[in-house]
Amino acid sequence: MNDPSACREILRGVGTPFETAHARGISRQNLQSQLACMLVGGSIVANAIMEDYTTLARREEETIWLRAQEEAMMKTTQAAEAANAALVKEKTAAEAAVKEAETRSVTALKEAEAHAAKELVDANADRTKLNKVVEELQEARDGLATSLVKVTDDHAWMRQHGIRHIVEAILNAPENATAVTDMNECARQAGFKAAYEKCLNDVNPFFSSKFTNERSGFHGVDTEAAYDVAVDAYNNLSIPTLDRIDRCLEAEDYVDRLHMLFNPTKEGKGTSGSNVE
Structure with a gap:
Protein backbone atom coordinates (compact mmCIF):
# COMPACT_ATOMS: atom_id res chain seq x y z
CA MET A 1 0.00 0.00 0.00
CA ASN A 2 3.09 2.31 0.01
CA ASP A 3 3.23 2.46 -3.82
CA PRO A 4 1.98 5.89 -4.92
CA SER A 5 0.98 4.60 -8.38
CA ALA A 6 -1.18 1.92 -6.81
CA CYS A 7 -2.79 4.50 -4.60
CA ARG A 8 -3.48 6.70 -7.58
CA GLU A 9 -5.10 3.80 -9.43
CA ILE A 10 -7.20 3.00 -6.40
CA LEU A 11 -8.15 6.61 -5.79
CA ARG A 12 -8.90 7.16 -9.47
CA GLY A 13 -11.67 4.63 -9.39
CA VAL A 14 -12.89 5.44 -5.87
CA GLY A 15 -13.81 9.11 -5.68
CA THR A 16 -14.71 12.10 -7.77
CA PRO A 17 -12.08 14.65 -8.84
CA PHE A 18 -13.21 16.90 -6.02
CA GLU A 19 -12.91 14.15 -3.51
CA THR A 20 -9.53 13.17 -4.97
CA ALA A 21 -8.23 16.74 -4.70
CA HIS A 22 -9.56 16.97 -1.19
CA ALA A 23 -7.87 13.69 -0.30
CA ARG A 24 -4.56 15.02 -1.54
CA GLY A 25 -4.71 17.73 0.99
CA ILE A 26 -5.13 15.33 3.85
CA SER A 27 -2.20 13.97 5.77
CA ARG A 28 -0.82 10.62 4.89
CA GLN A 29 -1.95 9.08 8.14
CA ASN A 30 -5.49 10.34 7.73
CA LEU A 31 -5.44 9.50 4.10
CA GLN A 32 -4.39 5.96 4.86
CA SER A 33 -7.08 5.67 7.49
CA GLN A 34 -9.76 7.02 5.15
CA LEU A 35 -8.44 4.89 2.33
CA ALA A 36 -8.51 1.82 4.56
CA CYS A 37 -12.07 2.67 5.56
CA MET A 38 -12.97 3.20 1.95
CA LEU A 39 -11.36 -0.07 0.95
CA VAL A 40 -13.12 -1.89 3.75
CA GLY A 41 -16.40 -0.22 2.80
CA GLY A 42 -15.76 -0.93 -0.85
CA SER A 43 -14.96 -4.52 0.02
CA ILE A 44 -18.17 -4.71 2.01
CA VAL A 45 -20.05 -3.09 -0.84
CA ALA A 46 -18.35 -5.41 -3.31
CA ASN A 47 -19.22 -8.40 -1.16
CA ALA A 48 -22.76 -7.10 -0.90
CA ILE A 49 -22.84 -6.57 -4.63
CA MET A 50 -21.45 -10.06 -5.22
CA GLU A 51 -23.96 -11.47 -2.80
CA ASP A 52 -26.66 -9.49 -4.60
CA TYR A 53 -25.35 -10.81 -7.92
CA THR A 54 -25.36 -14.32 -6.48
CA THR A 55 -28.85 -13.81 -5.11
CA LEU A 56 -29.92 -12.26 -8.40
CA ALA A 57 -28.38 -15.15 -10.33
CA ARG A 58 -30.10 -17.60 -8.01
CA ARG A 59 -33.35 -15.72 -8.47
CA GLU A 60 -32.82 -15.71 -12.21
CA GLU A 61 -32.27 -19.46 -12.07
CA GLU A 62 -35.36 -19.78 -9.93
CA THR A 63 -37.18 -17.54 -12.38
CA ILE A 64 -35.97 -19.66 -15.29
CA TRP A 65 -37.01 -22.81 -13.39
CA LEU A 66 -40.34 -21.23 -12.51
CA ARG A 67 -40.79 -20.21 -16.14
CA ALA A 68 -39.92 -23.74 -17.20
CA GLN A 69 -42.36 -25.06 -14.60
CA GLU A 70 -44.92 -22.52 -15.77
CA GLU A 71 -44.38 -23.55 -19.39
CA ALA A 72 -44.58 -27.20 -18.40
CA MET A 73 -47.67 -26.45 -16.33
CA MET A 74 -49.09 -24.46 -19.23
CA LYS A 75 -48.37 -27.34 -21.57
CA THR A 76 -49.90 -29.70 -19.03
CA THR A 77 -52.86 -27.34 -18.68
CA GLN A 78 -53.20 -27.10 -22.45
CA ALA A 79 -52.93 -30.87 -22.73
CA ALA A 80 -55.47 -31.20 -19.94
CA GLU A 81 -57.72 -28.65 -21.63
CA ALA A 82 -57.30 -30.49 -24.94
CA ALA A 83 -58.01 -33.78 -23.19
CA ASN A 84 -60.95 -32.17 -21.41
CA ALA A 85 -62.21 -30.76 -24.72
CA ALA A 86 -61.82 -34.19 -26.32
CA LEU A 87 -63.54 -35.72 -23.30
CA VAL A 88 -66.32 -33.13 -23.53
CA LYS A 89 -66.58 -33.82 -27.26
CA GLU A 90 -66.67 -37.56 -26.62
CA LYS A 91 -69.17 -37.01 -23.81
CA THR A 92 -71.31 -34.84 -26.08
CA ALA A 93 -71.09 -37.44 -28.84
CA ALA A 94 -71.88 -40.19 -26.33
CA GLU A 95 -74.81 -38.19 -24.94
CA ALA A 96 -76.02 -37.54 -28.50
CA ALA A 97 -75.66 -41.25 -29.29
CA VAL A 98 -77.47 -42.15 -26.07
CA LYS A 99 -80.18 -39.59 -26.83
CA GLU A 100 -80.48 -40.90 -30.38
CA ALA A 101 -80.59 -44.46 -29.07
CA GLU A 102 -83.22 -43.42 -26.52
CA THR A 103 -85.18 -41.67 -29.28
CA ARG A 104 -84.93 -44.76 -31.46
CA SER A 105 -85.89 -46.93 -28.51
CA VAL A 106 -88.86 -44.69 -27.71
CA THR A 107 -89.85 -44.65 -31.39
CA ALA A 108 -89.44 -48.41 -31.64
CA LEU A 109 -91.39 -48.83 -28.39
CA LYS A 110 -94.17 -46.57 -29.66
CA GLU A 111 -94.23 -48.43 -32.97
CA ALA A 112 -94.28 -51.74 -31.10
CA GLU A 113 -97.07 -50.46 -28.84
CA ALA A 114 -99.00 -49.16 -31.87
CA HIS A 115 -98.46 -52.49 -33.66
CA ALA A 116 -99.50 -54.41 -30.56
CA ALA A 117 -102.54 -52.14 -30.14
CA LYS A 118 -103.46 -52.68 -33.80
CA GLU A 119 -103.01 -56.43 -33.42
CA LEU A 120 -105.15 -56.29 -30.28
CA VAL A 121 -107.83 -54.31 -32.13
CA ASP A 122 -107.62 -56.76 -35.05
CA ALA A 123 -107.75 -59.69 -32.63
CA ASN A 124 -110.77 -58.17 -30.87
CA ALA A 125 -112.39 -57.53 -34.26
CA ASP A 126 -111.64 -61.10 -35.33
CA ARG A 127 -112.96 -62.37 -32.01
CA THR A 128 -116.09 -60.25 -32.45
CA LYS A 129 -116.52 -61.61 -35.96
CA LEU A 130 -115.88 -65.12 -34.68
CA ASN A 131 -118.42 -64.64 -31.89
CA LYS A 132 -120.89 -63.30 -34.44
CA VAL A 133 -120.21 -66.27 -36.72
CA VAL A 134 -120.64 -68.62 -33.74
CA GLU A 135 -123.90 -66.89 -32.84
CA GLU A 136 -125.06 -67.10 -36.45
CA LEU A 137 -124.09 -70.78 -36.58
CA GLN A 138 -125.89 -71.35 -33.29
CA GLU A 139 -128.95 -69.56 -34.64
CA ALA A 140 -128.65 -71.51 -37.89
CA ARG A 141 -128.35 -74.76 -35.95
CA ASP A 142 -131.34 -73.84 -33.81
CA GLY A 143 -133.20 -72.83 -36.97
CA LEU A 144 -132.24 -76.10 -38.64
CA ALA A 145 -133.33 -78.02 -35.56
CA THR A 146 -136.63 -76.14 -35.54
CA SER A 147 -136.97 -76.61 -39.29
CA LEU A 148 -136.18 -80.30 -38.93
CA VAL A 149 -138.83 -80.67 -36.27
Whole structure:
Protein backbone atom coordinates (compact mmCIF):
# COMPACT_ATOMS: atom_id res chain seq x y z
CA MET A 1 0.00 0.00 0.00
CA ASN A 2 3.09 2.31 0.01
CA ASP A 3 3.23 2.46 -3.82
CA PRO A 4 1.98 5.89 -4.92
CA SER A 5 0.98 4.60 -8.38
CA ALA A 6 -1.18 1.92 -6.81
CA CYS A 7 -2.79 4.50 -4.60
CA ARG A 8 -3.48 6.70 -7.58
CA GLU A 9 -5.10 3.80 -9.43
CA ILE A 10 -7.20 3.00 -6.40
CA LEU A 11 -8.15 6.61 -5.79
CA ARG A 12 -8.90 7.16 -9.47
CA GLY A 13 -11.67 4.63 -9.39
CA VAL A 14 -12.89 5.44 -5.87
CA GLY A 15 -13.81 9.11 -5.68
CA THR A 16 -14.71 12.10 -7.77
CA PRO A 17 -12.08 14.65 -8.84
CA PHE A 18 -13.21 16.90 -6.02
CA GLU A 19 -12.91 14.15 -3.51
CA THR A 20 -9.53 13.17 -4.97
CA ALA A 21 -8.23 16.74 -4.70
CA HIS A 22 -9.56 16.97 -1.19
CA ALA A 23 -7.87 13.69 -0.30
CA ARG A 24 -4.56 15.02 -1.54
CA GLY A 25 -4.71 17.73 0.99
CA ILE A 26 -5.13 15.33 3.85
CA SER A 27 -2.20 13.97 5.77
CA ARG A 28 -0.82 10.62 4.89
CA GLN A 29 -1.95 9.08 8.14
CA ASN A 30 -5.49 10.34 7.73
CA LEU A 31 -5.44 9.50 4.10
CA GLN A 32 -4.39 5.96 4.86
CA SER A 33 -7.08 5.67 7.49
CA GLN A 34 -9.76 7.02 5.15
CA LEU A 35 -8.44 4.89 2.33
CA ALA A 36 -8.51 1.82 4.56
CA CYS A 37 -12.07 2.67 5.56
CA MET A 38 -12.97 3.20 1.95
CA LEU A 39 -11.36 -0.07 0.95
CA VAL A 40 -13.12 -1.89 3.75
CA GLY A 41 -16.40 -0.22 2.80
CA GLY A 42 -15.76 -0.93 -0.85
CA SER A 43 -14.96 -4.52 0.02
CA ILE A 44 -18.17 -4.71 2.01
CA VAL A 45 -20.05 -3.09 -0.84
CA ALA A 46 -18.35 -5.41 -3.31
CA ASN A 47 -19.22 -8.40 -1.16
CA ALA A 48 -22.76 -7.10 -0.90
CA ILE A 49 -22.84 -6.57 -4.63
CA MET A 50 -21.45 -10.06 -5.22
CA GLU A 51 -23.96 -11.47 -2.80
CA ASP A 52 -26.66 -9.49 -4.60
CA TYR A 53 -25.35 -10.81 -7.92
CA THR A 54 -25.36 -14.32 -6.48
CA THR A 55 -28.85 -13.81 -5.11
CA LEU A 56 -29.92 -12.26 -8.40
CA ALA A 57 -28.38 -15.15 -10.33
CA ARG A 58 -30.10 -17.60 -8.01
CA ARG A 59 -33.35 -15.72 -8.47
CA GLU A 60 -32.82 -15.71 -12.21
CA GLU A 61 -32.27 -19.46 -12.07
CA GLU A 62 -35.36 -19.78 -9.93
CA THR A 63 -37.18 -17.54 -12.38
CA ILE A 64 -35.97 -19.66 -15.29
CA TRP A 65 -37.01 -22.81 -13.39
CA LEU A 66 -40.34 -21.23 -12.51
CA ARG A 67 -40.79 -20.21 -16.14
CA ALA A 68 -39.92 -23.74 -17.20
CA GLN A 69 -42.36 -25.06 -14.60
CA GLU A 70 -44.92 -22.52 -15.77
CA GLU A 71 -44.38 -23.55 -19.39
CA ALA A 72 -44.58 -27.20 -18.40
CA MET A 73 -47.67 -26.45 -16.33
CA MET A 74 -49.09 -24.46 -19.23
CA LYS A 75 -48.37 -27.34 -21.57
CA THR A 76 -49.90 -29.70 -19.03
CA THR A 77 -52.86 -27.34 -18.68
CA GLN A 78 -53.20 -27.10 -22.45
CA ALA A 79 -52.93 -30.87 -22.73
CA ALA A 80 -55.47 -31.20 -19.94
CA GLU A 81 -57.72 -28.65 -21.63
CA ALA A 82 -57.30 -30.49 -24.94
CA ALA A 83 -58.01 -33.78 -23.19
CA ASN A 84 -60.95 -32.17 -21.41
CA ALA A 85 -62.21 -30.76 -24.72
CA ALA A 86 -61.82 -34.19 -26.32
CA LEU A 87 -63.54 -35.72 -23.30
CA VAL A 88 -66.32 -33.13 -23.53
CA LYS A 89 -66.58 -33.82 -27.26
CA GLU A 90 -66.67 -37.56 -26.62
CA LYS A 91 -69.17 -37.01 -23.81
CA THR A 92 -71.31 -34.84 -26.08
CA ALA A 93 -71.09 -37.44 -28.84
CA ALA A 94 -71.88 -40.19 -26.33
CA GLU A 95 -74.81 -38.19 -24.94
CA ALA A 96 -76.02 -37.54 -28.50
CA ALA A 97 -75.66 -41.25 -29.29
CA VAL A 98 -77.47 -42.15 -26.07
CA LYS A 99 -80.18 -39.59 -26.83
CA GLU A 100 -80.48 -40.90 -30.38
CA ALA A 101 -80.59 -44.46 -29.07
CA GLU A 102 -83.22 -43.42 -26.52
CA THR A 103 -85.18 -41.67 -29.28
CA ARG A 104 -84.93 -44.76 -31.46
CA SER A 105 -85.89 -46.93 -28.51
CA VAL A 106 -88.86 -44.69 -27.71
CA THR A 107 -89.85 -44.65 -31.39
CA ALA A 108 -89.44 -48.41 -31.64
CA LEU A 109 -91.39 -48.83 -28.39
CA LYS A 110 -94.17 -46.57 -29.66
CA GLU A 111 -94.23 -48.43 -32.97
CA ALA A 112 -94.28 -51.74 -31.10
CA GLU A 113 -97.07 -50.46 -28.84
CA ALA A 114 -99.00 -49.16 -31.87
CA HIS A 115 -98.46 -52.49 -33.66
CA ALA A 116 -99.50 -54.41 -30.56
CA ALA A 117 -102.54 -52.14 -30.14
CA LYS A 118 -103.46 -52.68 -33.80
CA GLU A 119 -103.01 -56.43 -33.42
CA LEU A 120 -105.15 -56.29 -30.28
CA VAL A 121 -107.83 -54.31 -32.13
CA ASP A 122 -107.62 -56.76 -35.05
CA ALA A 123 -107.75 -59.69 -32.63
CA ASN A 124 -110.77 -58.17 -30.87
CA ALA A 125 -112.39 -57.53 -34.26
CA ASP A 126 -111.64 -61.10 -35.33
CA ARG A 127 -112.96 -62.37 -32.01
CA THR A 128 -116.09 -60.25 -32.45
CA LYS A 129 -116.52 -61.61 -35.96
CA LEU A 130 -115.88 -65.12 -34.68
CA ASN A 131 -118.42 -64.64 -31.89
CA LYS A 132 -120.89 -63.30 -34.44
CA VAL A 133 -120.21 -66.27 -36.72
CA VAL A 134 -120.64 -68.62 -33.74
CA GLU A 135 -123.90 -66.89 -32.84
CA GLU A 136 -125.06 -67.10 -36.45
CA LEU A 137 -124.09 -70.78 -36.58
CA GLN A 138 -125.89 -71.35 -33.29
CA GLU A 139 -128.95 -69.56 -34.64
CA ALA A 140 -128.65 -71.51 -37.89
CA ARG A 141 -128.35 -74.76 -35.95
CA ASP A 142 -131.34 -73.84 -33.81
CA GLY A 143 -133.20 -72.83 -36.97
CA LEU A 144 -132.24 -76.10 -38.64
CA ALA A 145 -133.33 -78.02 -35.56
CA THR A 146 -136.63 -76.14 -35.54
CA SER A 147 -136.97 -76.61 -39.29
CA LEU A 148 -136.18 -80.30 -38.93
CA VAL A 149 -138.83 -80.67 -36.27
CA LYS A 150 -141.32 -78.75 -38.42
CA VAL A 151 -140.43 -80.73 -41.56
CA THR A 152 -140.79 -83.97 -39.61
CA ASP A 153 -144.16 -82.86 -38.24
CA ASP A 154 -145.24 -81.61 -41.68
CA HIS A 155 -144.29 -84.90 -43.32
CA ALA A 156 -146.13 -86.81 -40.62
CA TRP A 157 -149.21 -84.62 -41.11
CA MET A 158 -149.05 -85.07 -44.88
CA ARG A 159 -148.80 -88.87 -44.54
CA GLN A 160 -151.50 -89.12 -41.91
CA HIS A 161 -153.94 -86.43 -43.02
CA GLY A 162 -152.79 -84.23 -45.92
CA ILE A 163 -152.98 -86.82 -48.69
CA ARG A 164 -156.35 -88.04 -47.42
CA HIS A 165 -157.64 -84.45 -47.36
CA ILE A 166 -156.46 -83.87 -50.94
CA VAL A 167 -157.99 -87.11 -52.24
CA GLU A 168 -161.26 -86.47 -50.40
CA ALA A 169 -161.36 -82.87 -51.64
CA ILE A 170 -160.98 -84.08 -55.23
CA LEU A 171 -163.43 -86.96 -54.90
CA ASN A 172 -166.00 -84.91 -52.99
CA ALA A 173 -165.85 -81.93 -55.33
CA PRO A 174 -169.31 -81.42 -56.92
CA GLU A 175 -167.73 -80.90 -60.33
CA ASN A 176 -165.89 -84.22 -60.07
CA ALA A 177 -168.96 -86.05 -58.80
CA THR A 178 -171.08 -84.71 -61.68
CA ALA A 179 -168.42 -85.53 -64.28
CA VAL A 180 -167.93 -89.05 -62.88
CA THR A 181 -171.70 -89.60 -62.80
CA ASP A 182 -172.04 -88.42 -66.40
CA MET A 183 -169.12 -90.56 -67.52
CA ASN A 184 -170.48 -93.62 -65.69
CA GLU A 185 -173.91 -93.09 -67.19
CA CYS A 186 -172.49 -92.75 -70.70
CA ALA A 187 -170.35 -95.83 -70.13
CA ARG A 188 -173.39 -97.75 -68.85
CA GLN A 189 -175.46 -96.73 -71.87
CA ALA A 190 -172.65 -97.53 -74.30
CA GLY A 191 -172.15 -100.91 -72.62
CA PHE A 192 -175.86 -101.66 -72.58
CA LYS A 193 -176.17 -100.83 -76.29
CA ALA A 194 -173.09 -102.89 -77.15
CA ALA A 195 -174.43 -105.85 -75.12
CA TYR A 196 -177.89 -105.53 -76.71
CA GLU A 197 -176.45 -105.58 -80.22
CA LYS A 198 -174.19 -108.52 -79.36
CA CYS A 199 -177.22 -110.39 -78.08
CA LEU A 200 -179.08 -109.68 -81.35
CA ASN A 201 -176.11 -110.91 -83.33
CA ASP A 202 -176.01 -114.09 -81.27
CA VAL A 203 -179.79 -114.79 -81.50
CA ASN A 204 -180.65 -113.84 -85.12
CA PRO A 205 -178.90 -116.87 -86.71
CA PHE A 206 -181.40 -119.17 -85.00
CA PHE A 207 -184.54 -117.42 -86.24
CA SER A 208 -185.86 -116.88 -89.71
CA SER A 209 -187.09 -113.44 -88.83
CA LYS A 210 -184.51 -110.96 -87.73
CA PHE A 211 -184.66 -109.01 -84.47
CA THR A 212 -183.68 -105.32 -84.49
CA ASN A 213 -182.90 -102.69 -81.87
CA GLU A 214 -185.86 -100.57 -82.81
CA ARG A 215 -187.48 -101.28 -79.48
CA SER A 216 -184.28 -100.39 -77.63
CA GLY A 217 -184.11 -97.05 -75.91
CA PHE A 218 -180.77 -96.46 -77.58
CA HIS A 219 -182.04 -96.90 -81.13
CA GLY A 220 -180.42 -94.22 -83.27
CA VAL A 221 -178.30 -92.97 -80.32
CA ASP A 222 -174.48 -92.82 -80.68
CA THR A 223 -173.61 -93.92 -77.16
CA GLU A 224 -169.91 -94.34 -78.00
CA ALA A 225 -169.62 -90.71 -79.08
CA ALA A 226 -171.47 -89.62 -75.93
CA TYR A 227 -169.06 -91.67 -73.82
CA ASP A 228 -166.03 -90.12 -75.59
CA VAL A 229 -167.46 -86.65 -74.94
CA ALA A 230 -167.96 -87.51 -71.26
CA VAL A 231 -164.37 -88.83 -71.01
CA ASP A 232 -162.98 -85.68 -72.66
CA ALA A 233 -165.08 -83.54 -70.33
CA TYR A 234 -163.70 -85.45 -67.33
CA ASN A 235 -160.12 -85.13 -68.53
CA ASN A 236 -160.56 -81.38 -69.07
CA LEU A 237 -162.50 -80.94 -65.88
CA SER A 238 -161.70 -77.80 -63.84
CA ILE A 239 -162.16 -78.23 -60.09
CA PRO A 240 -161.80 -74.98 -58.04
CA THR A 241 -160.73 -76.95 -54.96
CA LEU A 242 -157.96 -78.61 -56.98
CA ASP A 243 -156.78 -75.18 -58.18
CA ARG A 244 -156.57 -73.99 -54.56
CA ILE A 245 -154.64 -77.16 -53.66
CA ASP A 246 -152.21 -76.54 -56.56
CA ARG A 247 -151.58 -72.97 -55.35
CA CYS A 248 -150.87 -74.29 -51.86
CA LEU A 249 -148.46 -76.94 -53.16
CA GLU A 250 -146.51 -74.32 -55.16
CA ALA A 251 -145.69 -72.33 -51.98
CA GLU A 252 -142.76 -73.08 -49.62
CA ASP A 253 -145.11 -73.32 -46.62
CA TYR A 254 -147.47 -75.60 -48.53
CA VAL A 255 -148.22 -77.69 -45.43
CA ASP A 256 -149.36 -74.62 -43.48
CA ARG A 257 -151.50 -73.51 -46.40
CA LEU A 258 -153.03 -76.97 -46.82
CA HIS A 259 -153.67 -77.11 -43.10
CA MET A 260 -155.43 -73.74 -43.24
CA LEU A 261 -157.34 -74.86 -46.34
CA PHE A 262 -158.63 -78.03 -44.73
CA ASN A 263 -158.89 -76.68 -41.14
CA PRO A 264 -160.17 -73.08 -41.47
CA THR A 265 -161.61 -73.06 -37.95
CA LYS A 266 -158.18 -73.92 -36.43
CA GLU A 267 -156.11 -71.39 -38.43
CA GLY A 268 -152.91 -70.17 -36.74
CA LYS A 269 -152.54 -73.14 -34.35
CA GLY A 270 -149.66 -74.75 -36.30
CA THR A 271 -149.28 -77.95 -38.28
CA SER A 272 -147.68 -80.23 -35.74
CA GLY A 273 -150.40 -82.84 -36.26
CA SER A 274 -152.31 -82.14 -33.06
CA ASN A 275 -154.66 -79.67 -34.78
CA VAL A 276 -155.69 -81.83 -37.72
CA GLU A 277 -159.13 -83.21 -38.08
